Amino acid sequence: MYIGLKDIIDILLVSTILFGAYQLLRRSGASNLFWGILAFVLAWMLVSYVFDLELTGALFERFISVGAVALVIIFQTEIRSFFYGIGARFNMERIRRHWSKTRDIELAQRQIDSIVLACSHMSASKTGALIIIANQQGLNEYADTGEIVDATISVQMIENIFFKNTPLHDGAMIISAGRIYAAACILPVSKRQDLPKSYGLRHRAALGLTEKTDAIAIVVSEETGKISVAQGNTIKAVTTNELEHKYLAPAFGIEYKEKNNIVNRK
Numbered sequence: 001m002y003i004g005l006k007d008i009i010d011i012l013l014v015s016t017i018l019f020g021a022y023q024l025l026r027r028s029g030a031s032n033l034f035w036g037i038l039a040f041v042l043a044w045m046l047v048s049y050v051f052d053l054e055l056t057g058a059l060f061e062r063f064i065s066v067g068a069v070a071l072v073i074i075f076q077t078e079i080r081s082f083f084y085g086i087g088a089r090f091n092m093e094r095i096r097r098h099w100s101k102t103r104d105i106e107l108a109q110r111q112i113d114s115i116v117l118a119c120s121h122m123s124a125s126k127t128g129a130l131i132i133i134a135n136q137q138g139l140n141e142y143a144d145t146g147e148i149v150d151a152t153i154s155v156q157m158i159e160n161i162f163f164k165n166t167p168l169h170d171g172a173m174i175i176s177a178g179r180i181y182a183a184a185c186i187l188p189v190s191k192r193q194d195l196p197k198s199y200g201l202r203h204r205a206a207l208g209l210t211e212k213t214d215a216i217a218i219v220v221s222e223e224t225g226k227i228s229v230a231q232g233n234t235i236k237a238v239t240t241n242e243l244e245h246k247y248l249a250p251a252f253g254i255e256y257k258e259k260n261n262i263v264n265r266k
Contacts, residue, residue: 043060108178124225143182151180189205189208205217
């Protein structure tokens, strides 16, 4: 059996589609569903194309057609976020804003210092907070659930928003393009079952968003005062030094040669 270039391309395309589907379902906490669907499709291919069982194959096809519609309905939020993210990556205006937000290194450093200092103060006073740092992927659908602020990043502004008696303290703050874009935003909650019981709603919301986007989420625990950072599928407690150098500096386009030595903008 001869395998040509066309067959190789076909295999690569199918592999890419399957990998994308697995990533989508894994972020939704439904990776086992992927393997179940894959097993069902393989069984259908064996029945229809290897054993050539017409009646059983027709029955499988009916199940697949109905199942595809059901999956779209069940995972409509995840699918919408997936395609929204693809569109955001090709949105040149978004990319331009992403790079231009750190054009001034000194301004970027002041913004980072403000976030770190505000988190340090809220940690000391055990003031709960959830701060989202947008990357290249747009977060407009989440910002629309809160109040548009469009304010300068400062220690006072961040602490005032999360002060317990203010109307905007309950929810997430979204920082985008070097400004506080929105506050009191509602985020998706992670459905993972392996998270520590000490993690509250803020931690689950932080992880829920970073599972679906390329953003970074900073959480200040109201119970313990600990600062945690969520990125991708992981969330961990960090020091203020780690927060600044490991997470915020790259997010704002700054790289360090040594601990406190700014080299240049990425």
